[in-house]
Amino acid sequence: xxxxxxxxxDARHGLLKAVRxxxxxVAEGEILALVGANGAGKTTLLRTIAGAHRLTSGRxxxxxxxxxxxxxxxxxxxxIALVPEGRRLFAGLTVEENLRVAADAGRAGRWTxxxxxxVFPMLKARLKTPAGLLSGGEQQAxxxxxxxxxxxxxxxxxxxxxxxxxxxIDNLYRSLTALFSSGPALVLVEQNLNRVLGVxxxxxxxxxxxxxxxxxxxxATRQQITDAYFGLRQQAPGEMRP
Amino acid sequence: MIWLDQIIQGTLLGGYYxxxxxxxxxxxxxxxxxxxxxxxxxxxxxxxxxxxxxxTGVSPFLALxxxxxxxxxxxxALQHWVFERSLRAGPLVPLLATFGLAIVIExxxxxxxxxxxxxxxxxxxxxxxxSWTLTDRIYVGHLAVLVFAVAVILLVGLQLFLKWTxxxxxxxxxxxxxxxxxxxxxxxxxxxxxxxxxxxATTAIAGTFLAMRATFDPYSGPAQLIFAFEAVVIGxxxxxxxxxxxxxxxxxxxxLGAQIGPRGFLLTGHIVFLxxxxxxxxxxxxxxxxxxxxxVDGVVGRSRSS
Numbered sequence: 395x396x397x398x399x400x401x402x403x404d405a406r407h408g409l410l411k412a413v414r415x416x417x418x419x420v421a422e423g424e425i426l427a428l429v430g431a432n433g434a435g436k437t438t439l440l441r442t443i444a445g446a447h448r449l450t451s452g453r454x455x456x457x458x459x460x461x462x463x464x465x466x467x468x469x470x471x472x473x474i475a476l477v478p479e480g481r482r483l484f485a486g487l488t489v490e491e492n493l494r495v496a497a498d499a500g501r502a503g504r505w506t507x508x509x510x511x512x513v514f515p516m517l518k519a520r521l522k523t524p525a526g527l528l529s530g531g532e533q534q535a536x537x538x539x540x541x542x543x544x545x546x547x548x549x550x551x552x553x554x555x556x557x558x559x560x561x562x563i564d565n566l567y568r569s570l571t572a573l574f575s576s577g578p579a580l581v582l583v584e585q586n587l588n589r590v591l592g593v594x595x596x597x598x599x600x601x602x603x604x605x606x607x608x609x610x611x612x613x614a615t616r617q618q619i620t621d622a623y624f625g626l627r628q629q630a631p632g633e634m635r636p
Numbered sequence: 637m638i639w640l641d642q643i644i645q646g647t648l649l650g651g652y653y654x655x656x657x658x659x660x661x662x663x664x665x666x667x668x669x670x671x672x673x674x675x676x677x678x679x680x681x682x683x684x685x686x687x688x689x690x691x692t693g694v695s696p697f698l699a700l701x702x703x704x705x706x707x708x709x710x711x712x713a714l715q716h717w718v719f720e721r722s723l724r725a726g727p728l729v730p731l732l733a734t735f736g737l738a739i740v741i742e743x744x745x746x747x748x749x750x751x752x753x754x755x756x757x758x759x760x761x762x763x764x765x766x767s768w769t770l771t772d773r774i775y776v777g778h779l780a781v782l783v784f785a786v787a788v789i790l791l792v793g794l795q796l797f798l799k800w801t802x803x804x805x806x807x808x809x810x811x812x813x814x815x816x817x818x819x820x821x822x823x824x825x826x827x828x829x830x831x832x833x834x835x836x837a838t839t840a841i842a843g844t845f846l847a848m849r850a851t852f853d854p855y856s857g858p859a860q861l862i863f864a865f866e867a868v869v870i871g872x873x874x875x876x877x878x879x880x881x882x883x884x885x886x887x888x889x890x891x892l893g894a895q896i897g898p899r900g901f902l903l904t905g906h907i908v909f910l911x912x913x914x915x916x917x918x919x920x921x922x923x924x925x926x927x928x929x930x931x932v933d934g935v936v937g938r939s940r941s942s
Contacts, residue, residue, distance in 0.1 A: 446815055470821035482816040484809045495809040498802045499821030544821050 397422045397579050398443065398474075398548055403452035405435075405442045412438040414603035416452075420548060425580040427594035427611065429587060431623060434600040436583045437479050440550045443581075444476035445469045457547070470500055473547035473578070477554060481537040485526030489517055489536050492525050493543050500544025510539040513569050531562030535569070542573065549578045555586060567593065587619060601625045641774045642891040648776065650867075650887025651784030652849070654880045656842035656860050657867035658791055659835035665874030666811040666831040669719055669730045673738035674839060674864055675857030680741050681707050681840030682756070682847045683749060683854075689759055696756045700844045704837050711836025715829040738857065745854035756847040764848065783845045790838065791880045798876075807831050811874075866909040869916075885912075 396419040405413040413435045420426050430436050441447035443454060445466035454462045461469050484492050493507050511518050514535040520528060525536055534554055541549060555563040567589065574580055584590040591597065597614050599607035599622040607614075607622035620626075660674045671677075681703055688699035714737075722733040757764040763782070767775040798804035806827050810817040814824040846852060846860065863886065871882025886905050893904025 444819060446819055465823075466815075466818035467821050467823045470819065476819050478816060478819060482813060482819075484812045484816070486812055487805070487808060491805055491808075494802075495805050495817070495822065496820035499806065499823075501821075540820055 396420060397424075397457060399455040400439075400443060401453045401455065403439070403442060403454070404450040405438050405447055406450050407438070411450075411603055413442060413449075416600075416603070416605055418443075418598065418605065420579050420581060422547075422579055424596060425574065425582065425594045427590035427597040428581055428583045428600065429585070429590065429597060429619065429623060430600035432585070435603040436600050437552055439600070440476060440552050440581065440583060441478075444474055444550055446476065446478075467499065470544050470546075473501060473545070474550070475500070475541040475544045475546035475548070475578075476550040477537050477541045477552060479552040479556065479583075481533045483525035483528075483533055483536055483540070485524065487525060488522050489525055489528070489532075490521040492536055492540050496540045496543035501546070503545030505542045505545050507543070510542055513573050514539055516565075529562075530558050531565060534558060534562075534566060538566075538570075538573075546578045548581070549574075550581045550583075552583045553585065554582075555584065555589060563589070587616070587623075591619075599623055637771075637773050638895065639892070642895045643888055644770075644774060644776060645780070646888030646891030647884050648780040648784045648887070649891060650884030651780070651787040652842070652845060652883070653863050653867040653886050654791060654883030655783065655787040655845060656839070657864040657871075657879045657883055658787075658794065658876060659838040659842070660861075660864045661868045661871075661874060661876060661879040662794070662831060662838075663835040664868070665876075666807055666835075667715075667719065667723065667730075667828055668727065669723070669734065671835075672731065672734040672861065673741060673857070674734075675859065675861030676738045676741040676745075677707070677711075677836050677857075678839040678843030678846065678860055679745065679852055679854065679857045680710075680843075682843035682852055683745055685840070685844050686754060686756065686847065689756065696759050696844060696848065700840060703840050703844075707840040708833040708837035712829045712833040714836070715832035716825075719832065720825060720828065738861075742854055742857060749854060751853060753851045753853045754847070755851045756844065757849070760848055779845075779849055783849065786841065786845070787883070788880065790841065791876050794834070795876045803827070803830060863905075866905060870909060870912045 398418070398420040400416060400418040403413050403416040403418070404411065416439060418439070428436050428439070438447055442449050445464060449462070453460060456469070456472055456474060459472065461472060484495065487495070490507065493510070497507070516532060517535055517539065520532055525533065528536065538551070538554065554566060558566070571593065582590050582594060591611055594611040597607070597609055597611045597619065598605050599619055601622060602625070606625070607618060609618065656678060660671060663669050663671050684703045684706060685696055685699045688694060688702060689696050718733055718737070719730055722729040763779050766778045768778070769775055798808055806817065806822045807830070810822055810824045810827040817827070818824050842860070843852070867882040867886050868879055869882070870885050871878030871880065885908065889908040890901045890905040893900030896904070
């Protein structure tokens, strides 16, 4: 049985339908890459699953439980965590306080500050620094660590490489591999195809609010993904929608 | 010597202003609500204290201890049923909601207790007028020193609470970004309700001390709101240390003003408030202009970090 099952999700920004009739399953231990152009609805989909965005219709089942009506902090308690786009650290709190807020409010488990400092050693010297003063790479490491402090079973990562230097991105992905070899199921939102295809087990591509391609990451060709990304080719008739 | 005396008395008076301002500062800092009913909460609290004292004959201090949890409960309920709903409707609606609350509280108190001016001074015996002699010209009242000490203890205590406790960290995180706080597991509504409970509970303390050193009636709230508001703005919005300093600056300004002329008391306080407000606006506009000369990046970075 899948860990997360989103069924016929619809989500809007005012009159704009950002997510249209999306079905999405994530299995335990899976790493799902969610790709798509700007405005395809990836961020809204993640925020809807995490409970930060209200859905218009549909259902979200997590671990066999209907969580559609639950608020974000209640979903965190069940094991869903989101690393939001733009990192969204508590800028006036120190790195350590950022982590502690999450640790105090989230689930208990193996991830502690010490365990995360082993994964992101660069944060060791920065623990007492206000999060607003960190470099972009350090901020992203803190944001991921903060989400990990809640000991999630499903971690949603939204554009973690956005605005970072290539070297910082390399570092980050190297740490991620260490973090998730035995960790939670992952949904990775990225615009950089090469980056995610290296780590993902499955890939979904979104276009204008819909999932237009879903493949095993090893079987998907770049051509297929690029076509779906830009909507160059229509999908099989079963996936056509009015 | 007379000026030194005024500075000492002004500092002690500033303790009271800090006391009344701390709840206002907390509420604005955490929920971004400018609570126009703040002064009326203090008066509501002191009427509860007065009622207890009048009915049972206990000391006002004991009555205050009983009223504090009641006021905390009142604040919790208000956040839950009034402020939370109004916050969803945009930044102006909470302002209107608190304005309405102020009118309701004032008139309910008037309905229930009439227009009589009351004081708790007769209930606290010698404390109302006893003083220590510093020099042959300078006396400091026991009550004034007590109020100042309570203000310092309360503000320092709140600051330590926010810095070091689990709930305090959750309050600071929620104050910065309620949505992200939810995403790391913090129940932002519960945190807001707790912050409102604390803020409203402190008004009972301030109101009671006001009633001990002066008088109160159902319409005394708005005047207290103005002093609290001035102390918060002078000290810097959302900072509890700043609120303490702001209260003291306001108190000293008023005392020195009173020494200059009989009408100087309120006038000097307001002038200091306006000067500080103007300076802040001027400095921030200079900042923005300088940032624009440096490029748009400066402004973006600034708005994000603030």
